[in-house]
Structure formats: structure tokens, C-alpha cells
Amino acid sequence: MHVQISNKAIRGLSFLFARLPSAEKWLHFTTLSWVLFQLLTSAGMHVINESTVYHLTLIDHVHMYGGVGLLLFSMVFFVTVINRRPISDLYPWLFGNIKRIKADIRIMKSGRLPSPKPGGLAAAVEGLGLLALILAAVTGAIWAIAMLNENPLSPDFLAIHKMSVTAIEAYVWGHGLFALFHLILWWRRGKRARSHLSYK
DSSP: OHHHHHHHHHHHHHHHTTTSOHHHHHHHHHHHHHHHHHHHHHHTOOOOTTOOGGGOOHHHHHHHHHHHHHHHHHHHHHHHHHHHSOHHHHOGGGGTOOHHHHHHHHHHHTTOOOOOOTTSHHHHHHHHHHHHHHHHHHHHHHHHHHHHTTOTTHHHHHHHHHHHHHHHHHHHHHHHHHHHHHHHHHHHHHHHHHHHHHHO
């Protein structure tokens, strides 16, 4: 039973990332894991406006240095994606091209999930997600540098960082929700195909 469930989970994940090159699959997985790790460590932080570098705990340092590492990794991720896909694919609105986004929204209004396509809703959301990731990592790195150097502006940088993190949190939840919808549709199609074969 456990083997069946794990096999289905592996097949489901393979379905979700089927369109991606092998390197990007690992970049996606590593980035997601890293972001979740950062969100978890942030829950254990107790940094306030009056905090100084001497008040920082081990978990604070882990989160700060982990964030700097994530910034470097996210830049590699961004460059890798942009090298494979044109800017107009991920950011069609920059070029005034939102026809495919509108078409995908109409499909969603009809209760269906649109298939991923260049310049479509899924691609545009992925592009925004990459920007949200870099924004959160950059603002976090700026705050960490300011905090470690006892810059008086560090509380302001922390407030900006916290606001920017809400964007990546929303993206992670939204991305996960749509991945779940795609898995449900994949599972239903597979179930329908199996029941059809059983009648033959």
C-alpha cells in the first residue's frame, strides 16, 4: 500500500514537471525547499526594532545567512529560466500582450484549468513569482547587512523585507494550490482511462 502511494506521488510529481529540463526540475525543487526553510526559520525569530546585533540568536543567524545564500541561488535560477524562455514569455504585459492571459482567465471562469503556454497566465504568474523571490531575497540581504553593521536604518529595512515576503508567501500558496488542482485532474484522467480499459 505504501509503495503504491509513493509510486503515485512520484508519477504525479513527474507529471507536474514533465515540461521542464532536468536542471530546472532540480532548481525548482531546491528553491522551493529553501524558501520553505526560510519561512520556517523566520517563525523562530524574535527580532524587533530595538534589537541589536548582540541580541541575535543562532536561528536568526541561520535565517540571515540562509537568505543571502538564497539570493545567490535565486539569481542562478532566474538566469537559467531566462536563458531558456524569452522575457516576452514570462512578462507579456511588459510588451502590452495580454491576449493569452485574458483567454486563460476565461477558461478558468468556465471551471477548467488552462494549459501552460508562452505568454499565458501560468507563465506570467511564474514570472511574477521569480520577481517576488528576488525581491524578498534582496530586501532580506539588505536588512541582514544593515543589522550586522548596526545601521540605524535596519528596522526600516526589516519592515520592507517583511512586506516583500508576503508576496512570495502568496506565490508559494497559490503555486501549491494550482499544482494540487493539476494533480487532481491528472489523477481523474488516469482513473477514467483505467475504468475505460476495464470495460473492454
